Amino acid sequence: MARQLPAMSSAAPDPAPNLARLRGFIVRMADLVAHHRQERDILAGGSDLLADLVRHDDWLPERYARPHPDRYQQYLLHCDSRERFCVVSFVWGPGQATPVHDHRVWGLVGVLRGAEEAQGFARGPDGLIPVGPPQILGPGEVDAVSPRIGDIHRVANAVPDGTSISIHVYGANIGAVARSVLDDSGAAHPFISGYADCPLPNLWQPV
DSSP states (O other): OOOOOOOOOOSOOOOOOOHHHHHHHHHHHHHHHHHOOSHHHHHHHHHHHHHHHHTOOSOSOGGGSOOOSSSOEEEEEEEOTTSSOEEEEEEEOTTOBOOSBOOSSOEEEEEEESOEEEEEEEEETTEEEEEEEEEEEOTTOEEEEBTTTBOEEEEEESOTTSOEEEEEEESSOGGGSOEEEEOTTOOEEEEOOOOSOOOOOOTTSOO
């Protein structure tokens, strides 16, 4: 009796990531930071660029979208050669969140998949004080942080049973910046985040 071969799937394979979209974003961000010195101008222009990037979910390689069962992941996608900015993929599993922390540099956060909850804080005389209600960002939406406009927050996955992904752009090589986690009293505890990954996608291959 002839052995039955397994049926072939008719589903098309996932398409290759559209790295040209990420590459174009990086080139435009580099032009922006090269031509503008004022943080206001960088945040305004960068918000528009990031919003355009995260409105499309066809470019992030799968290896930079993988959640970890125990903690959120911070994958470096690109670091400017002069460390003027970097682009990072944050991947959040169910229930995962950061501690309250600061940044020390300007930053932009755009949601690519799922949803993200951010709660801002300020230092008060008796400890940390929430600033406004938690903000929920959905796909395509962008928020900004900096020491000038508000730099302390806690971020969490707003999808209780799924993975969320946000793309962050910072005004430095954020994985090497000396920052702080803050406890309820407002006391600062130094940390350097590093990154969850080592290899990077080749953005410059012919497309």
